[in-house]
Amino acid sequence: MGGVRPLGGGPARIHATPAGPRGRERATQEAAPPRAAPDAAVAHGVRQELHDARETIRGLEAALSAAEGAADAARQEAEQARATVAAIARRAEDAEAAIADAERARDAADHERRAVQQQLAKERDHAREQARPTRAVRDALRARGLADEDEAAWAMRGWLDAGRLDEWLEALDAEDPNALAIFLEQRVSLVCDAEGCTPLAGAVVVPVAPERCDVCGGSDTRRALEHFVERCVESGLRRVRIVGGSPNYHTELRRLLGGDRRIELKLIRGDGRRNQNDAKNDQKHADIVIIWGGTILDHSTSGHYDPSAGRVLIVAHRGIAGMLQRATEALGQGQRN
Ligand SMILES: [Zn+2]
Numbered sequence: 652m653g654g655v656r657p658l659g660g661g662p663a664r665i666h667a668t669p670a671g672p673r674g675r676e677r678a679t680q681e682a683a684p685p686r687a688a689p690d691a692a693v694a695h696g697v698r699q700e701l702h703d704a705r706e707t708i709r710g711l712e713a714a715l716s717a718a719e720g721a722a723d724a725a726r727q728e729a730e731q732a733r734a735t736v737a738a739i740a741r742r743a744e745d746a747e748a749a750i751a752d753a754e755r756a757r758d759a760a761d762h763e764r765r766a767v768q769q770q771l772a773k774e775r776d777h778a779r780e781q782a783r784p785t786r787a788v789r790d791a792l793r794a795r796g797l798a799d800e801d802e803a804a805w806a807m808r809g810w811l812d813a814g815r816l817d818e819w820l821e822a823l824d825a826e827d828p829n830a831l832a833i834f835l836e837q838r839v840s841l842v843c844d845a846e847g848c849t850p851l852a853g854a855v856v857v858p859v860a861p862e863r864c865d866v867c868g869g870s871d872t873r874r875a876l877e878h879f880v881e882r883c884v885e886s887g888l889r890r891v892r893i894v895g896g897s898p899n900y901h902t903e904l905r906r907l908l909g910g911d912r913r914i915e916l917k918l919i920r921g922d923g924r925r926n927q928n929d930a931k932n933d934q935k936h937a938d939i940v941i942i943w944g945g946t947i948l949d950h951s952t953s954g955h956y957d958p959s960a961g962r963v964l965i966v967a968h969r970g971i972a973g974m975l976q977r978a979t980e981a982l983g984q985g986q987r988n
Contacts, residue, residue, distance in 0.1 A: 795835035809855030870972040888938040895921025895943035930955030945969040
């Protein structure tokens with residue numbers, strides 16, 4: 652506090668002033684009576700001044716102390732404020748870090764979600780691929796003559812209605828690649844509405860135009876048989892054995908041949924129950940054995956017939972007219988040779 656300074660001319664003057672009764676008495680004895688009153692007044696004034704000065708000092712000290720207290724309080728307050736600001740700053744940093752963490756977590760979740768979506772899409776495509784009939788099945792259906800999805804669906808509905816679903820599934824599931832073709836061979840009949848074009852027994856009938864008919868193929872079956880019989884006669888083949896073909900086809904052939912005695916036609920089932928001895932016997936009593944295999948030849952049947960033991964002709968065609976036409980052509984070639 653720069654304002655504090657000694658009053659009344661400084662401390663030298665205060666110390667020079669005697670205090671106490673003895674000093675006062677000496678002054679009274681030495682001084683002339685007229686001068687005694689002013690000295691006492693001066694001393695009193697000085698004392699008063701001293702007292703006032705001390706009071707002032709005490710007041711100033713108290714003020715200083717209060718000011719120092721206030722300054723301390725202010726410092727503490729400032730300290731607290733700084734601490735509060737620091738705490739808020741730390742919280743802000745923490746919050747920013749938390750936001751950054753949350754953003755990273757969100758990005759990671761987005762990434763994961765995209766990966767899961769891609770995986771799902773891939774699995775969906777795969778499932779769709781699996782659910783779709785395989786190329787092999789489509790090819791087999793087409794090879795059997797089912798031209799489009801409608802015909803394939805028609806056939807499948809037919810197997811379902813006929814209680815052949817298990818058979819169909821087994822054929823699909825079989826390790827033998829021929830199993831499906833054999834099933835389709837035996838369980839589908841594509842026939843036109845011509846008289847005599849009778850479907851295979853136990854097969855689902857898919858109605859088609861004559862040129863796609865399994866039996867006649869759009870040809871005149873009666874005429875095809877006539878040509879065949881003529882060719883057999885020309886070739887000196889009277890005892891004709893045909894192994895294979897469905898019972899319906901056999902019936903139709905017998906009906907068409909009627910009472911014609913130019914050839915002796917014997918029709919033998921080709922269901923795989925023919926053994927080596929049966930085959931040998933067939934060949935012994937035949938001028939020609941025609942193995943009618945449809946499009947799928949049953950090798951357990953055809954394998955028993957020995958070309959060195961007699962004439963054997965294998966015709967892989969399911970329709971009657973087509974089979975007869977092919978046999979006629981083959982016999983003609985044999986004749987020319
Ligand atoms: Zn037909």
